[in-house]
Amino acid sequence: MDRVCNHPQIEHPTAGKIKLFGIPIKYSETPGTIRVPPPLLGQHTQEILSDVLGYSEDEMTSLRQEGTV
Numbered sequence: 001m002d003r004v005c006n007h008p009q010i011e012h013p014t015a016g017k018i019k020l021f022g023i024p025i026k027y028s029e030t031p032g033t034i035r036v037p038p039p040l041l042g043q044h045t046q047e048i049l050s051d052v053l054g055y056s057e058d059e060m061t062s063l064r065q066e067g068t069v
Helices: 045-052 057-066
Strands: 009-012 016-019
Touching: 045 057
Parallel strands: none
Antiparallel strands: 009 016
């Protein structure tokens, strides 16, 4: 457990340096790394609504105005 909590810190855009848990599965030929900090709340909302769910700009504007997103 001590190794889990000793993963290197990563710089978060609003929280500063944060400690993250290491990657639990280790592969010898394709080791995982943490390259970016966790997303901010709502950071990918527009991408998901438009690219994944196919919402139009008008639909997304309506959702924002209604307080849905």
